[in-house]
Amino acid sequence: xxxxxxxxxxxxxxxxxxxxxxxxxxxxxxxxxxxxxxxxxxxxxxxxxxxxxxxxxxxxxxxxxxxxxxxxxxxxxxxxxxxxxxxxxxxxxxxxxxxxxxxxxxxxxxxxxxxxxxxxxxxxxxxxxxxxxxxxxxxxxxxxxxxxxxxxxxxxxxxxxxxxxxxxxxxxxxxxxxxxxxxxxxxxxxxxxxxxxxxxxxxxxxxxxxxxxxxxxxxxxxxxxxxxxxxxxxxxxxxxxxxxxxxxxxxxxxxxxxxxxxxxxxxxxxxxxxxxxxxxxxxxxxxxxxxxxxxxxxxxxxxxxxxxxxxxxxxxxxxxxxxxxxxxxxxxxxxxxxxxxxxxxxxxxxxxxxxxxxxxxxxxxxxxxxxxxxxxxxxxxxxxxxxxxxxxxxxxxxxxxxxxxxxxxxxxxxxxxxxxxxxxxxxxxxxxxxxxxxxxxxxxxxxxxxxxxxxxxx
Numbered sequence: 001x002x003x004x005x006x007x008x009x010x011x012x013x014x015x016x017x018x019x020x021x022x023x024x025x026x027x028x029x030x031x032x033x034x035x036x037x038x039x040x041x042x043x044x045x046x047x048x049x050x051x052x053x054x055x056x057x058x059x060x061x062x063x064x065x066x067x068x069x070x071x072x073x074x075x076x077x078x079x080x081x082x083x084x085x086x087x088x089x090x091x092x093x094x095x096x097x098x099x100x101x102x103x104x105x106x107x108x109x110x111x112x113x114x115x116x117x118x119x120x121x122x123x124x125x126x127x128x129x130x131x132x133x134x135x136x137x138x139x140x141x142x143x144x145x146x147x148x149x150x151x152x153x154x155x156x157x158x159x160x161x162x163x164x165x166x167x168x169x170x171x172x173x174x175x176x177x178x179x180x181x182x183x184x185x186x187x188x189x190x191x192x193x194x195x196x197x198x199x200x201x202x203x204x205x206x207x208x209x210x211x212x213x214x215x216x217x218x219x220x221x222x223x224x225x226x227x228x229x230x231x232x233x234x235x236x237x238x239x240x241x242x243x244x245x246x247x248x249x250x251x252x253x254x255x256x257x258x259x260x261x262x263x264x265x266x267x268x269x270x271x272x273x274x275x276x277x278x279x280x281x282x283x284x285x286x287x288x289x290x291x292x293x294x295x296x297x298x299x300x301x302x303x304x305x306x307x308x309x310x311x312x313x314x315x316x317x318x319x320x321x322x323x324x325x326x327x328x329x330x331x332x333x334x335x336x337x338x339x340x341x342x343x344x345x346x347x348x349x350x351x352x353x354x355x356x357x358x359x360x361x362x363x364x365x366x367x368x369x370x371x372x373x374x375x376x377x378x379x380x381x382x383x384x385x386x387x388x389x390x391x392x393x394x395x396x397x398x399x400x401x402x403x404x405x406x407x408x409x410x411x412x413x414x415x416x417x418x419x420x421x422x423x424x425x426x427x428x429x430x431x432x433x434x435x436x437x438x439x440x441x442x443x444x445x446x447x448x449x450x451x452x453x454x455x456x457x458x
Contacts, residue, residue: 016159016186024182025144029137035145042294043149043348050293050349051089057321058297059086062095064112064324071102071109072327092297092319093307098331100131107132115325121275131276136325143279143322146292147271150282154244154269156215161187163208165218165226189213201229209240216245216264221449223247224256227263238265246271250449251358255382272356277318277333281353288344289353295322298353299330300339313338313357336363364394365455367427374451380421386414389440394453400426401433403440410436 062083065072118134248271273280299317308314340354389405
C-alpha cells in the first residue's frame, strides 16, 4: 500500500515537473526549461569555463546597455567608458556602481528601448523606502531556472508537496481563483508569515501535519517561529516525511537552523537573493553556498568601493547578466558577505559565497566607531532564560532601545543585567532603554528582524 502511494506521488511530481510546469512556462514565453537543463550541465564546468561564459555575457550586457538603455548610454558617454574596452572580468570595476537612489531617480531611463512586456516589481522596503524596478521575461526565466536547479539538488522537484511561509504582499495579493488552481495543481500551500498569533500558529501546524509536505520554503525567522511553537505545544512534527526546508531573504542563524532541522526532522538549505539582485546563491547538500555564476557576477567591496581580498568581508555587489531590459550592473545590495576560493566537495565548479553576514542595518556601531555584527548583542539576550522574544533598535550612537517579551514583569535586576551587557560592547556612555512589550510584531514584509541600526555602518 505504501509503495503504491509513493509511486503515485512520484508519478504525479514527474507529470508536473515534466509536462505541466514546462507548458505553463511556454505559455508565458519563458525559456525556463532549456535554461535549467543548460545550468545542470554548466554547474560541472571548471572555474575558467564559467569565467569565460561570464565575460562573454558581460560584454553583451554592457554593449546592449550602451546602445539601448538611455541611463547607461548617457552615463558611459559622460565617463568616457566603452563596452568594447572590457577584456577581462576585472575591467568591470572601472564601471560605476548602481545604487537604489539612482534607480528611484532614473527608473524610466533604465528601461531598454528594446524592452517589451516588462513587469513592475518592488522590494518590501523593510529597512526603508521600497524600491520599484522592472523585470523582463529573460530575467524571470533565468531566475526561475536557477531556483529550479537548486531545488533539484535536494532530490525534490516542482510538483512535490510544498508549504510556503511568506509575507510578501505581492504573493499574498495574487491569491485569486487562477492562482488557487495553480497552487492546487502544483501542490503548493501558502501561509501568511505576518499573521503569527498563537491560534494562527496552531492552525498552521495543523495544516502542515495534514498536507505532509516534502519541502518547506520561507523566512528562517518564520519557520523557526513555527518550530518553537511546535516544541512549546509538545507537537511531534518530525514524522511527516519533510525532506528539506529552503530558507531565504534573511540571515540564517545557527540556532534557527538547529531548531528547524530538529523540529521538522529535515535538512535546512540556505538561499540568498532578492527580487532586485536576483537568485544569487544556494546551498548544496555538501554545505557550500554556490553562486549562480552563469547569471551573476559577485564582487565584495569595502566602504570606499574597492575590492577586498578573498576571505575578507565587505558589501556584496551584483551584476545580473540576464537583465538587458532593465540592467542591474554593479548593484550595491547593502548586504555584507565573504567570498571563498575553496572548491566544494560536491564537485560543482560554481564559486562559493563563504558567508552572508547580513544587511548593513544588521550591524551596530559602538560609541567609538567600532562596527560589530548584531550577534554581539543578540547573544546577550539569548542567554537570558526569562527573555522569550526581543528586538534591538540602535537609534543613534548615543541611544539603543531593547524591546523584550518576558514571562513575568521586567525586574530592575534583569534590566540592569541587559544594560551592563550592552554597554560593555557599545560603550559606557551609551543610553540603553529596556522596554517590556507583549509581543514583537513582524515587519510589513512578514520578516522578524532581531536588529535594526539607524547608524550607517557600511
